[in-house]
Amino acid sequence: MPRYGMVVDVTKCDGCYNCFIACKDEHCNQEKKGYAAPQPMTGQFWLKIIGKERGQYPKVKQDYIALTCMHCENPACITAGDGAVYKRDDGIVIIDPEKAKGRKDIVSKCPYRVIYWNEEEQLPQKCTFCAHLLDAGWKEPRCVEACPTGALIFGDLDDPESAVSKAMKSAQAMHPEYNLGENVKFIGLPKNFVAGSVVFADTDECAKDVTVTLAGEDDTKTVKTDGFGDFEFEDLPDNKTYKVTVSAPGYKTQECEVKTYKSLNLGDIFLEK
Ligand code: SF4
Ligand code: SF4
Numbered sequence: 397m398p399r400y401g402m403v404v405d406v407t408k409c410d411g412c413y414n415c416f417i418a419c420k421d422e423h424c425n426q427e428k429k430g431y432a433a434p435q436p437m438t439g440q441f442w443l444k445i446i447g448k449e450r451g452q453y454p455k456v457k458q459d460y461i462a463l464t465c466m467h468c469e470n471p472a473c474i475t476a477g478d479g480a481v482y483k484r485d486d487g488i489v490i491i492d493p494e495k496a497k498g499r500k501d502i503v504s505k506c507p508y509r510v511i512y513w514n515e516e517e518q519l520p521q522k523c524t525f526c527a528h529l530l531d532a533g534w535k536e537p538r539c540v541e542a543c544p545t546g547a548l549i550f551g552d553l554d555d556p557e558s559a560v561s562k563a564m565k566s567a568q569a570m571h572p573e574y575n576l577g578e579n580v581k582f583i584g585l586p587k588n589f590v591a592g593s594v595v596f597a598d599t600d601e602c603a604k605d606v607t608v609t610l611a612g613e614d615d616t617k618t619v620k621t622d623g624f625g626d627f628e629f630e631d632l633p634d635n636k637t638y639k640v641t642v643s644a645p646g647y648k649t650q651e652c653e654v655k656t657y658k659s660l661n662l663g664d665i666f667l668e669k
Pocket of ligand 2: 408409410411412413414415416445460462542543544545546547548
């Protein structure tokens with residue numbers, strides 16, 4: 397018996413929405429008896445693409461995160477022993493389309509907010525990992541099959557040689573603080589960056605190969621500006637204070653303090669003689 401899980405590699409996702417469309421194609425207006433009632437065409441996103449924009453013009457980055465049910469080991473959505481939501485032996489968490497009728501309370505149990513209320517059916521609904529297809533011999537859900545970039549990696553977590561097991565080693569839960577034992581994890585979840593451009597004030601030229609240091613309480617990073625005078629520090633945690641120092645031989649050193657409450661473009665920094 398496999399134990400299913402998925403890794404979402406955010407660095408490979410280009411936001412094409414193929415996975416989203418495949419999910420709609422598989423589940424909208426079609427009942428999967430014993431697994432799920434039809435997904436409505438609108439208002440439900442069993443697989444949702446979240447667009448995340450970071451930085452300020454012209455230093456802006458756009459990421460896309462495919463968000464679905466995490467098929468948790470300790471699912472917050474399972475209510476005590478009534479069978480309305482249950483976990484299969486292969487790890488898939490299913491909302492029973494019969495027993496969960498009228499149970500609007502289940503929607504708010506999931507802190508990831510991936511359960512949706514179907515007003516017409518009076519039913520809470522969410523991703524099933526396409527369990528009806530896996531039970532029929534498919535190796536992966538429709539969303540994974542549809543992804544052209546390999547951003548969705550699915551398989552047996554108990555097989556150490558599976559691609560998903562290997563990817564899990566460098567993946568993390570989106571919200572580890574929820575303590576749900578998520579079986580869907582992420583690689584490359586976007587963090588903050590600090591970027592800017594350095595210019596020699598006397599010549600108005602891009603300042604190439606200038607040393608830029610970012611010093612925080614626990615760590616110090618140093619980079620050199622590129623041919624356009626640009627620099628960047630990636631993967632910075634939230635709400636940390638850093639001192640940015642820009643120095644080049646023959647020029648006055650520039651310093652400023654930044655706080656990573658979001659990604660920051662420091663703009664043009666002019667070095668004076
Ligand atoms: S992500 Fe939410 S809906 Fe999915 S198993 Fe975990 S608690 Fe339940
Ligand atoms: S199909 Fe793959 S690349 Fe396209 S949005 Fe979904 S996860 Fe991203």
